[in-house]
Amino acid sequence: MTLLETHQAEIEAIVARYASKRSAVLPLLYLAQDTYGYLTDEAIREVATILELPATDVYEVVGFYTLFYNRPVGTWVLQVCDDVPCCYCGAEELIAALKQTLGIHEDETTPDGMFTLQRVKCLAACDRAPVLQANLDYVYDVTPDRVQTLLNDLRSRAAEARKRGVSGRFAEDYEFTRDGRLVQIERFSPYRPREFVIEPPAQPATPPPSVAPEADAGLDRPDTRKASPL
Amino acid sequence: MGLSEHIVMRELDIPDIADFEVYRRHGGWEAYRYALTEKTPADIVQMVKESGLRGRGGAGFPTGIKWGFLPKGVYPRYLLCNCDESEPGTFNNHQIIDKNPHQLIEGVALSAYAIEAEVAYIYMRGEFAAAARTLERAIAQAYAAGFLGKKILGTDFNLDIYVHRGAGAYICGEETALMESLEGKIGQPRLKPPFPAVAGLYGKPTIINNVETLANVPRIVEKGVAWYRSHGTEKSPGTKCFSLSGHVNRPGNYELPFGVPLRELIESPEYGGGMKGGRPVKIIIPGGASAPWLTADHLDVPLDYESVAAAGSMLGSGAVIVLNDTVSAPHVAYKMDEFFKHESCGKCTPCREGTHWLVRVLHRMVEEGHATAADIDTLHSIYRQMAGNCFCLLGESAVMPIKSALALFPHEFEALVKQSSRHNGHHIPLMVHR
Numbered sequence: 001m002t003l004l005e006t007h008q009a010e011i012e013a014i015v016a017r018y019a020s021k022r023s024a025v026l027p028l029l030y031l032a033q034d035t036y037g038y039l040t041d042e043a044i045r046e047v048a049t050i051l052e053l054p055a056t057d058v059y060e061v062v063g064f065y066t067l068f069y070n071r072p073v074g075t076w077v078l079q080v081c082d083d084v085p086c087c088y089c090g091a092e093e094l095i096a097a098l099k100q101t102l103g104i105h106e107d108e109t110t111p112d113g114m115f116t117l118q119r120v121k122c123l124a125a126c127d128r129a130p131v132l133q134a135n136l137d138y139v140y141d142v143t144p145d146r147v148q149t150l151l152n153d154l155r156s157r158a159a160e161a162r163k164r165g166v167s168g169r170f171a172e173d174y175e176f177t178r179d180g181r182l183v184q185i186e187r188f189s190p191y192r193p194r195e196f197v198i199e200p201p202a203q204p205a206t207p208p209p210s211v212a213p214e215a216d217a218g219l220d221r222p223d224t225r226k227a228s229p230l
Numbered sequence: 231m232g233l234s235e236h237i238v239m240r241e242l243d244i245p246d247i248a249d250f251e252v253y254r255r256h257g258g259w260e261a262y263r264y265a266l267t268e269k270t271p272a273d274i275v276q277m278v279k280e281s282g283l284r285g286r287g288g289a290g291f292p293t294g295i296k297w298g299f300l301p302k303g304v305y306p307r308y309l310l311c312n313c314d315e316s317e318p319g320t321f322n323n324h325q326i327i328d329k330n331p332h333q334l335i336e337g338v339a340l341s342a343y344a345i346e347a348e349v350a351y352i353y354m355r356g357e358f359a360a361a362a363r364t365l366e367r368a369i370a371q372a373y374a375a376g377f378l379g380k381k382i383l384g385t386d387f388n389l390d391i392y393v394h395r396g397a398g399a400y401i402c403g404e405e406t407a408l409m410e411s412l413e414g415k416i417g418q419p420r421l422k423p424p425f426p427a428v429a430g431l432y433g434k435p436t437i438i439n440n441v442e443t444l445a446n447v448p449r450i451v452e453k454g455v456a457w458y459r460s461h462g463t464e465k466s467p468g469t470k471c472f473s474l475s476g477h478v479n480r481p482g483n484y485e486l487p488f489g490v491p492l493r494e495l496i497e498s499p500e501y502g503g504g505m506k507g508g509r510p511v512k513i514i515i516p517g518g519a520s521a522p523w524l525t526a527d528h529l530d531v532p533l534d535y536e537s538v539a540a541a542g543s544m545l546g547s548g549a550v551i552v553l554n555d556t557v558s559a560p561h562v563a564y565k566m567d568e569f570f571k572h573e574s575c576g577k578c579t580p581c582r583e584g585t586h587w588l589v590r591v592l593h594r595m596v597e598e599g600h601a602t603a604a605d606i607d608t609l610h611s612i613y614r615q616m617a618g619n620c621f622c623l624l625g626e627s628a629v630m631p632i633k634s635a636l637a638l639f640p641h642e643f644e645a646l647v648k649q650s651s652r653h654n655g656h657h658i659p660l661m662v663h664r
Binding site for chain 2: 017019020022023024025026027029030051053057060061064065066067068082083084085087088089120121122123124125126127129133136137138167168169170171172173187188189190191194196197198199200201202
C-alpha cells in the first residue's frame, strides 16, 4: 500500500490549502514519518512523487529540519531543552538522570527500541524548566527525581505511541503536579494560577566575603563543570 | 504599576475563555463582526495606525505603517501569523494560543480583512504540536459559527485560515525564511528588497505579524484608539507580555504596560517574586537571546523600546532572562552561541563559520578547561568579522552574547586563561566535536 492509497483524502485536503503543491511538503513528510516510523528512502521518494518534485528537493528538506528522522528512532523520542535558562534550572541534571536510567547517551536509542534521547534547542517553555518533549507532547517541570515516574508512564502508553507516531499530529501536553504526579493538561481548561516554591534567602544574611574574580567566575568547581554547568 | 484589565492575556480575567461560547459571551468576535458590517478595510488600517501598535516579535515596527506598504490594487494578498517562537527566553505566544486561541484567530481574521487578504496562514513551530491542534479546533468552531469561510456574515468577504506547522528551525521566524519554508523549501532568508509587502509568499503582497501583535487588534477595534493609548507610554502604547525566566522565584508571563521598571518585574511579589534564595542579580538579558546583556546596575531601566535601547540593549520580544551570581559569564555566552550555531541556516559565511568558531573556541575554554590569552583576541576578532556582515539578523544576534560577556566580564575570561595555565601550560588538545 502506498501513502497515497492509504491516506488519499487527507493528502488531497492538505494539498488544497496551498497555491503551490510544494508547500505541502512538511505536512506530507510528517504523515509519511508517522506511517513508516521514520523517513525511509521509499517514503521520501513517495512524497516527491505525490508533489511532483525532484527527490533531491525533498531530501534537502528532510536534512534541514530537525523534526524529520531519516533513520530509525525509538517508540518515544525524548527531546530535552538544554538552552539558557533551562541549563541553569536543572536541564543538565535531567539529562544526566535520563542517561543513567536509560543506559544510553544523547542521540542513541535503547536496545529495546523504546526510547531515543536527544538534546534540543529552546522549546519555548522556559518558565516550566526543566522541560522535555516526548514525541512532541510537552512534559513540564521534569525534575530528575521524576524521571522514573515519567518513563514508567511512557512505557505503559507505548502501544498508543506507536499508533500515533512521532510527529505530534495527535499531541497532548502533560505536567507534573506539586506532589509529583504526571497528569495530562486538559485542553480548554480554565486558567489556574501556578503555585510557586519561593526560595527564601540563605540564613543568616552575612555580608558576602570579598571574592577574587576567579572564584566569582565559578572556577573553583572545575571537576563538576562537565556534568553540570553549575 | 498594575493592570486593571488584560488586553492579550484575558484568560487571567475570564476563566474558560478558550471555549468559543465563553469568548463570544465576553464580547469575542464582536470587533470582527462590527468591522465587517460597519467599517471598510481602510478604516481598520487607519485605526491600527493611530493606536500606535508596534510589532511584538522583536523589531517593534509600527504595525499600521507596515500594512500601509501594500501596493494598491494588487491581489491576492496573504496574511501570515508568525508563531515560530523559539528563541531562548521567549514563551508568551505559546500561552496565548494554549489558553485563548479565539482571540488570536479573531485578530488574524480582522487583520486579514484590513489588508484585504482572503487566505491567512498561521506558521507554528513544529514543536507546538498540541497548540496547533488547539488552534485547529478553535478555527473549526469559527467556521461552524459562520465567522470564516465564504460570504462571511452576509458580506462579500471570504477568508480561509490554515495552521501550518514548521519542523524545527528557529530561522523560520525570520520573515523571508518563513515564507520560503511555507513554500516547501529549506528555511533560508531571502534578500530584501523586495520586501514581503511587495513580493512575499508566492511572489504576492504579504504581511507577516507576530502572534502577540495580532492578538492586540480585536481590542483596539472594540475599545478604540484612545482607550488603547491610555496604556503604556507615548511611543510604546499598550501592554507587553513579558516572559520572565531564569533564577527568579516566579517565572512566567506577565502582561504589563510598557514602561514598568525592570526591578518591579523581577522583585514584585505579584510578578517575579524576587531572586531565588535571595541571591544577587548578575546578568539580565532583556529581549531574548539576541539582546545585549544588562547587569544589576540597570534594574531601574523602564521596560519600553526607547529606554531599553538607551541603556544599550533592546526590548526585542520582551523575553527577560535573569541569572544570578552562580553562573559564569563565559559559560552563558557559550550556551547562547551554541544555540545560534545550531540554528544558523548555513546560507552566508560570516554566520555559518562565525558561530561555528565562536562555539569551538568557547567550548575549549569553558568546557574543556584549556584557554590561552590568544583565545580572547580570537573571540574579539571572530565577532568583529561577523558584525554587520551577515545576511540576516541571526548572525548579527549571535554577536551579542559574546560581545556582552567580553565587555562586561573580561576578568572571567582572563581567569579562565590563568586557571588553565596553572594546570596545563603545554598541551591544548583538539576539541571533541559535538
